[in-house]
Amino acid sequence: MAMPSGGPRRRDVDLRETLDFLSDGFALFDTDDRLVVHNDRFIELFPFLSVLGDLEGLNFFALASVPCGEWSRVPDPDAYVVERMRRHHRADGEPFDIPLENGGWVRVRERRTPTGGIVSTWTDISELKEVEHTLRDAIDGIGEGFILLSPDGQIVLANASMSRLFAKVGVTLRPSARFDTALEAAKRGGLFGPATTDDALALLTGRPDAEPRIEIALSTGAWLLASHRRMEDGCLAAVWTDVTAQKRREQELIDARSQVEEQAAALGEFARLVSRQARSDALTGLPNRFALEERIDQLLAEEKDQPEIWLGFIDIDHFKTVNDRVGHAAGDRLLIDFAAFLRNQLRADDLIARIGGDSFAVMLLGIDEAEAQRIATRLVAVTRGHLFPISGQSFALSLSIGLARTGGPDSSARAVLVCADTACCVAKESGRDRVQLYDTGDPKVTDTHERISWAERIRSALELDQLILELQAIVGTDGGVQGYEALIRLDDNMGGMYGPAHFLPAARRLGLMRRIDSWVCRRAVTYASRLVRRGIQRYVSVNIGARTLADPGFHKELVQLLDRYPGCEKGLRIEITETEAIHSLSEITGFLARLRQRGIRIYLDDFGNGYNSFDALKQLPVDGIKIDWRVTRDLLVDPIDEALMKAAISIAHSLDLELVAEGVENDTQLRKLRELGVAKYQGYYFHRPQPAEAALS
Template sequence: MEEDPRSAMMIVEMLRAVWPRGLLITQAQHVPDAAQELVDHGATCVLLDLPRDRSTPLDALEQLSAAGPSTPIIVLSEYRDDDLGVEAVRLGAQDYLLAAEVTPATLGRAVSYAVERKRSEVELARQALHDPLTGLPNRALFLDRLSVALDRSRRTGAAVCLLFLDVDTFKEVNDTLGHAAGDLLLTVLADRFRGLLRPMDTAARFGGDEFTFLFEGLDSEREAMLIAERISHSASLPLALGDDETSVAVSIGISMVTDPASSVEEVIRNADAAMYQAKELGGSRFELFDDRSRRRTATVTSLEGSLRAALDHGQLRVHYQPRVSINGDTGLVGFEALVRWQHPERGLISPSEFLPLAEETGLIVPIGEWVIEEALEQVRRWRQSRPGMTISVNVASRQLATPDLVANLERALHTAGADPGVLWLEVTEDTVQENPVVVASALAGLHGLGVNLALDDFGVGHTSLQSLRELPVNMIKIHQSFIAALDAEPDDSALVGALVELGHALGLTVIAEGVETDVQLAHLRELGCDGAQGFLFSQPVPEDGVHELLVSR
């Protein structure tokens, strides 16, 4: 953009000296004309001349950047002003050149560099806002577009509709065909979803096997349900995953925004609640957010608030279940710390009711840190009379993904004055399979501290022998379903025996979970199992019940 025709002609001549062919140059004398040209036709690069007499010389730069956010802009100035140059670059210019010093070579080089720099910037921005696996917008970009759509709805009254989709059978595909097949499944679904959208619609990978869809201007709930039906049908079509062919079912929640004051969080929560309602009704269907969904959302929201208050007001408790050695005389060797919620009105709330919510909301991280701190303080006291006592604590996937996990644990050990060897951290086999790279890295860091690591619920997942050898674990805990079968299905003892032998072959301690009968205990002893846990020895007990167990065992 150049107001002076003579100066514009000189710049054109310089550019043609560098690129004699294939160059299309458009000149605009005024900012509105230049901005409209960018909107209508775009440009490879913009050369913006700043006149000396303009009181706000960078206004034009801001307007052109807004009109062509992915177009590089080079500022040409008639006078040297380093502060102005710095400000121009801060506002988005790729370069700042003094017009009197420009030559064809320097201008050509500046344009080439500006185009490449801008291309890199745009690609980095795209990567930051798109899912690397599917190429769809990620959670951050989707939330931003939803926020813009809600703002537009408040001004114009246009309808906004959100669909929240979860793949019902994704875990089964991952477990049976492997994570590579699971990734391929997500990319195939993403491609199908793209093909169903209008240019103004948005489909995003919200996280894991969850997808979200944003639609504006729908005429009715019926139209939203027809779209959900098309998406569901598209997902259910057979798809090839390498040498295997499979099909999947999806559950979809629909939220039509009827209140212009609705927040982004509320709209997401409503669609999520409707999706869970679809799952509760058997899955492979879609549900519209209604009074039933609203009641569920209210319950979950209330429970989340209460759980936050429970953490702040000391309503959480730690109960302890003993772990015993059985490869000789039965002897107490340690305890597993299990969190409980002592609600002021509802009494003791089952972990199955609040731990999934804690995991979903991220509250599992501070709760987990608190449990570890409590457990370390308790084991320090126990070891004064029973030096060999150890303590086990479960670690959730959200905790393992926390960057400061190792640092926080090291601080907790130091505060409690506890040796790292007294602590066992337990990770389920499912957790390892959900995100093997992140989990392996976290376990390596924890192992470096000197704490012991156990693979919990062993046998129900699909951990390969190679993965088991590579994980820095010291113990496997056989899932209670195998132990329960020892009473009714004696043949299952061979399977349990194989698990015990596998653990020992890898140099691991083997513990049986859920031991409830003397028959089970006898089988486990014959099979050479090292230790056991279960109601046969004791239910989880509060802190004041541990003393009796320490004395009696």
């Protein structure tokens, strides 16, 4: 919604417009190395980053590690990325040049802000690089002026270039003539400019004790560099080189340096302004999460005896219904009004922050647990009894509040915020419109804390590239490998390696599957492309959730990825998972049809697990089904699972679908599957998952 003139949003727009006016690329990273803001020129210089969507919030490593055309211009892409990270984190202001994928070059300068962030600028120096290259070629091929003088200063030899130079003022360089006489005649004829003094001309005659390098100014404005060297026989060899272009370029570079220094000073001031703005929420004007964490950590660091800080994490219940009824603009207006309402209900020294969306937080100092609960409970009650008029309607809101306090040896702003968020989640799951204290003795609190902890670990793994892709073979009746299923693992860099069952459930609940699916797709497509290029008749099969497949943003991202690796479709297959996650499977049928037209085979995964497998098979355009490992596991002991297997085999045969049985772990299962008519298998009996590079080698 429109902000009042001069408000935070207007200033934010003005700042972004100012950035976009700059001819240099600009980006600001916060203390966690996450991108805060960038201008349009940044994307123009690095267009391959557009596949990542909204860049703000991504860390520098995620940007620097995107495969791109720049890598083809360096001998070792991995070392190149490592060096970029080293220079970025050093941020000492020293310029360095990097190649662009369009063949050009940029000069990078990175500096630390007073708050610990990093300001990065990219100046296009493609033209400078090109001019420098041209000058080198020109100097190698041009006919420099050359003259050879006898020990007593007589002309022995002058080349055509030198002769043409003096001929412009009517002076002929004749053998045996004295060169100092020719210089004097050229001076009278107006060959030299005022900057060429009599002393400089005297040096050009080659005194026995002088081997000068003299810059000669011509009256035309050109410049020559005269290099004289005395040889063993006493003769003097002189080479006069036209350095006009260099002299002009030097002046241009001096002017450019002055301009860059002025821009750098302006950008430094702008960065300080942006840093201040980065601590404020653009919509409500309240401090944001960064400012809240900064203030809590500051208080904890300043006090020798750790102060008792209570933090209330506040969520507006069912706020989505407000947006659905009156639209997002009116919803934003309501958030602004609620922020003002919240401010009026609390003490003047209580710090209130907007965490994001419909989430707020309040920091309470100098109170005990009973008082913190009293304040939070009163806030819930007074909000419930207040009506917020928006767009001709009145809304009564309810709040879920989680309370936590600092304490313990590892006390920090982030830790207490996670605890308060956990308590808030418990309050919402317990019926909303209530206050929940963070209590480690409460099983609901510990379970929720574990889930939120996984969210932080997953986000960190994505940002620090701690995810690992493993491959498990899919074999035919003869045991030969036909393809691989891509399986994800999480390495926490502390000796812990976690399979998908540990973290994917939390990722689904917390809305992180889209990012994980995108990460897996990027890796799987590169491996599929490698198989195709090598002529290996195998494929890589990747799991993608139905919710991700219904996302138009993911459609665009995947199509761009496929276009970047032409022909990879022959070595790529997609397994649809979590079909129960969306209400209507028709949301993804069109996109699946487009993928099949490109040559990608589609499978329905986890068939037989749940009630919607057969319904999904009716609705989705697929080429095969994969029997859930639980059906295979219980095939020999559960008649229902045997019936499911027979039904699946019958359907696959009648519809001409490929069928793969997952979870084959022993010879008895394999014999039973063969007896029933299954021809493709996957499981530990044949192959345990391996890191992708090892499996493909």
